Amino acid sequence: MTATPAAARAQIITRAPWREHAEEALIPPLVALLVAAICGDLLILSYGQSPAAVYRLLLEGTWGNAYGFGQVLYKATTLAFTGLAVSFGLRAGLFNIGGESQLAAGGFGAALTGLALPVGTPLILALPLCMIAAGLGGGVVGAVPAYLKTKFGAHEVIVTIMLNFVVLALLNWFIAGHLHVPETLHTPEIHAGVLPRLADLSSTFHGSAANLALIVAVLVAAAVWFYLFRARGGYELRAVGLQPDAAEYGGISVGRVWMRALTFSGVIAGIGGINYVLGYKHYYEDGFASGAGFLGIAVALVGRNHPIGVLIAAFFFATLSQGGLAIHAFVPKQMMDVLQGVVILAVAMSVPEVRRVLRSARRTREA
């Protein structure tokens, strides 16, 4: 934001609230990282291995070679979408736990469109159509809790959780009963909309699934940033998230904002379905979204609901997941499932605690 480090420092000194804001945002993830590293040490030791050696292996298998890095980018792409979706809702004060089914519905929509298009449809046409279908799929699933919340005051947390099960069962019925290739639980391969992979551009990424959806994710993050911090609608959305009563008093229709926030949260998660369907397998498979929706909550939390933070957090959780495979020969990859939970707990606990400590420190300073 500032040109030189010296100017940045001057700004920090003169604008203490800004610094405090940054501290409030950054300390909890750092605390979580430390706690996770310690827990990781204990788990590795319990398996009779050396933590230093295992962590080195983890880094070599993820950031240390092109294939591993490509896989991290692939996994980060889906998590970026679900993380952005959750953070978008949270900015309006709404908790979207439906990422799991919205992602699946989006992938389903993308696959149906890819199947319906004639063979040879150029990507420039097929990609937007598939993305619209994916967004529509996720958006419909997101609109249900939005409507029930606005109209009847039904709590969105429970409705989105319950809807996950309903939508996934419905999709399972479609696939298992109607649309599958015999002996499998996936659709036939799509005719159009296949995204180029990173490996097509540079052969060093050979074998990894990272694809053009990564760029789409970054663009969506940029769009979310612009909407939240530069557009009028985003201002209203954040106002409702901070103080719904005050926003209503200020002339903002809280119901409309809720409706918009949850529906678009679903749209964002839905578009994420293209990463797997258009970029990786080229078909919709039952259960492909499993876990990615819930991890999106972790990504949003660690990324502190800021689009840039979400991208970084998605990269971090993708590294954990890919790192599990890299160390599996020495320590079971299940260790990473534990660490994911530890990171979320540690961030969730340190966010309010850090805020309290910083504020009481400020009060002492001012007194």
Place this chain on the structure above:
Amino acid sequence: MNPISFLTQMVRIAIPYLFAASGGVVAERSGIVSLTLEGFMLTGAFAAVLGTHYSGSPWIGVLAGMIGGLIFAMIHAVATIRYRADQVVVGVAINLLAIGVTRFFLKLFFASSSNSPRVTGFGGNINAAGFDNPLLWLGVLVAPVVAFVIYKTPFGLRVRAAGEHPDAAESVGVSVTRVRYIAVAISGILAALGGVYLALDQHQFTDQMTAGRGFIAISAVIFGRWDPIRAALACLLFAAAETFQIQLQGNHAIPSQFVEMIPYLLTIIALAGVVGRAVPPAALGRAES
């Protein structure tokens, strides 16, 4: 369809729900969100198998399962009550943590990523159809006992006060913090017993064996409007739907996926207030100030 076999199967399916939903009612009535039931159940199931495997006694397994649920409940309680962390986030974290911890320990203790070896467990007499399992009888009793505690004891009054009017409760000398710690501990132990029942009924632990049962239990709590007896009836209703579907298998009148949806759809309808509104405890989910 044989009504006796229908009823026995329904009761066996309902027992894990009855345990977990009863635990959920206690925690939620005290003001703490119970999205963690799934995690408590899974931990209980694993700890029970671990305890039974190393001691040879299913009763030690029951004890181990309760301790497993209690440990996770205490993590939940400390995070939400002491640190005032967001209760929904902590719920998600506890469930992920339970999956991770059980997977890691499954690998560490049993060198498997899918299931534990067979343990002794309860029941096994074919003629008894599962009714020789003492936990089944405990499960039948748990809802009436919880109803008695919630409505007829001083502790139950404090739980309800903590969930509805925490400030008023504090002003008459009730420690809301303490009440909530105890309520969450009870929910952890009861939900864990649901998992223990599952594991010892199937004589082994398998990865993610609770398979969403904790969420069905939450559905039952909401559909039963946070009342222990109504929640138990909801558990029976959901179990009946499942039994119906299992016994109709082969007869494809209703696809199984649509039967699976029933608890969740009913919960959404109940929340939307189409048939009588489900209103949660007033202070549910709010960190005590």
